[in-house]
Amino acid sequence: MTDTTVKALVYAECLDGKLRRVALEALGAARLLAGDGGSVHAVLVGGGPGAALQEAAAELAARGAGVVHVVDDPALAGFAPEAYAAAIGAAVAAAQPSIIVLGHTAAGRELAPRVAAGIGGGHVADVTAIEPGGDGGAAALLTRPLYAGKAFEQRRFLPGAPQVITVRPNNLPVAEPVAPGGEGWIAALPYQAPPLWTVVRGIARKAGGTVDLAEADVIVAGGRGVRSPEGFAPLAALAEVLGGAVGASRGACDAGYCDYALQIGQTGKTVTPKLYIACGISGAIQHLAGMSQSRVIVAINKDPEAPIFGVADYGIVGDLFEVVPLLTQRFRTLFNKTG
Amino acid sequence: MQLVVLIKQTFDTEEKIELANGAVAEDGVKFIMNPYDEYALEEALRLREAHGGSVTVVSCGTDRATETLRTALAMGADEAVLIAQDGLPDDGSAVAAVLATAVRELKPDLVLAGLFAVDRGAGSIALQVAERLGLPSASAVLKLSVEDGGGAAGGQAASRASWGGGDGRIAVAERDTEWGVETVAIPLPALITAQQGLNEPRYPSLPGIMKAKRKPLRQLGAAELGLDAAALAPRTERASLLPPPARAAGRKLSGAPAEQAEQLAELLQREAKLF
Known part of the structure; x- marks a missing residue:
């Protein structure tokens, strides 16, 4: 050729x-x-x-x-x-x-x-x-x-x-x-700018070091089970250790626990990370649509019948506030040993 | 202020998607206004309340979309236009051509649309309309206001809309991007797309529903807009429709929380080969 x-x-x-x-x-x-x-x-x-x-x-x-x-x-x-x-x-x-x-x-x-x-x-x-x-x-x-x-x-x-x-x-x-x-x-490349319509007046940057949801390799997402805005703190800690981003279900956003920018689902963002950890998310069909193409899915939920377990590779029936900090601790130890 | 809202009727997001005979089965499915278009419509209604004018909703769809347009009228839109989808190719460019022509006739000061439709999810058509009409745009808008632009003092070029319009006003928008929440000012006439969080859409009121029955809803064919076959020629086509790859449930880990956490970390490393 x-x-x-x-x-x-x-x-x-x-x-x-x-x-x-x-x-x-x-x-x-x-x-x-x-x-x-x-x-x-x-x-x-x-x-x-x-x-x-x-x-x-x-x-x-x-x-x-x-x-x-x-x-x-x-x-x-x-x-x-x-x-x-x-x-x-x-x-x-x-x-x-x-x-x-x-x-x-x-x-x-x-x-x-x-x-x-x-x-x-x-x-x-x-x-x-x-x-x-x-x-x-x-x-x-x-x-x-x-x-x-x-x-x-x-x-x-x-x-x-x-x-x-x-x-x-x-x-x-x-x-x-x-x-x-x-x-x-x-x-x-020679370039003549067109007459400009858009004036950028300012940018409120996201908090430092935040990984973008669409490009994140790891997402730790919270649902209604996080119960409050403060409930996202342990999820953020786990995300940080794993170098990932924090996401949320519509339920968590609608309840005012977090910003709509974090919403994953058919309304919201569709994500395909290597690892998706769903914490306190029941798994409504519109949420599953937004994340079920992730490579590995982990679900942590109190309700053993939650639909999220139907798409999870690994499920933990338990309290996210107990399990997530333990996971964070576990990974911190692991990474310190190997890194 | 002349406000135009682009609206699409979509499947309810709670619906399962079943494929039959190479198509998505529509029997017994609940249809809704695309959720992102609801935000766009709500914002248009609020702008009309603040600045006066009228709100026209425009859709390209089947006859069934009249239900969604009646809902928009019941929420408070003044007029509706439905362009028949029958005979149009399954291609976004053709739909954009049709919508652009219909919108141009309405001489809007501001066009509002959803960031994307929850069915196709491309988010392309509204911005193709903006390009065809020479309109500036701001996408994924979280907050919007219309202000006096102060003439050319802002150093901003005028919109290229063929109908003039805008009265020297600007739209100031906060938009959701990957680099943060960006505040931009663009001259009217312009197009914006609505992101979730822009507002809380109202429900149609009972008097609103009664009034909607008497509001104008025009139904047009693409030919009545003066578009010929060449303008509507598709650029792409669907080759196949597929179900998502099946995903089997995995296993549940047992033991005390600390044991479960340890097992999981181990499995993610050794079995899933992560980290």
Whole structure:
């Protein structure tokens, strides 16, 4: 194969100046979709110190991006969707890709529909698995959840339609490094910021060190069984030891024990961590939809008949306020020994 | 202020999903207004209460969606428009084309939609509508107000909406992102998507339900909007529909709490190969 046309463009999202893992998962997806013969470009967008973007660019180039387009402009210091969409547009004009891949993140969910509508393409969102189409010209099959995971569909693009795909964090493998010498090159991309609509007036940052739910490897979630806002403290302690995030069921959110931002379920966030520990969550169908694709599920509940035990790999019938601190202690000891 | 709310009828989130003959079975299923669209509608009603104007709800769906639109009218919306889904391809781009055309005719100052629909969960169509109409947007909004923009003093570009509108006002929104709660200001006309926590939607009142029966509910076909086949051409199609991978119940750990905790830590390490 000597096809050197650009097949795919990846929007490589950064958070706090660092390349997000989902950016490397999107790059992996793009390489898979482009196939062996097709080239993959990446676009890095930001208005921060150039050095941070250069570091991210080098990583993308080392993991199979043939060209990394860097758009570094003061207009991109805050997240103005129109400015970011225009930066992706500049990369689309430069690379002429037939496939554009973004992470299904707050930024990607905002940008992908605009990019798709702007180029007359389709958007397949929240993709969790990809079956490449192969050389026969068959379209790739893109698996995505429906009803937050109560069912799945495979979608494909119709011939000739520009393809915009957002991939769910934590589901696809990251792009592997290419052989030494095969690295791509990095180029500054000329960019004219559009007239800006969005003025970012301020950001209330999340508490330091908090892991984002969508990308967390471990989630410790609480339900009505935590009984109060203070009841989340032992869960937060366990999450911290495991390097994970705290989540919640709708019941806990509705009861005012925690913020709706933590809600996991068909309303709320759908998550797929490596380990999900459900504490005092009964397992309503709309909650199960949001978490039952997690790799390993642990349930801790007083009620042996709670439906959550039906999807749990390991169940503990007991009081979370007794069991969770013991677990925290146990893991702290284990990690101290090995680490 | 002209407010337009995009609404979708969805399965109740308590419903199980059964697949039959390559489709999701709809027999005996309870349908509701997409929960995120309820927040959008409630916010539109509150903005109308504060600033005057009218609220029009727009949906693309089957005849059954008239029930959901009547609910929206009973909650307090002034008018409803239902665009027939029959004959449209199963593709978000086509639906976005239809909705954009219908919304343009209503010349809104603000369009509100849910962050995503709990059935497809893509969260794409509203923002495709914003792009097609040249509207600024703020997604996953947790708090919203409409203020006087003070003209061009804010250094903000005007919305590109073809109908003008907005009267120099801005929407100030707090939105839920992965980098924190971000406060943004965008010029009207604009589109926002509602995140859970924006408000507590009201229930339809009995007088509201009675009044809703007499409020206008227009039903249109895509052809009546002047859209031709090319504008509605699908970009994607469904290749298959699958149940979720089965998940068997595992085992329950026995013993005193301390023993259970120890066993679990051991199993997660050795058997599940975590950590």
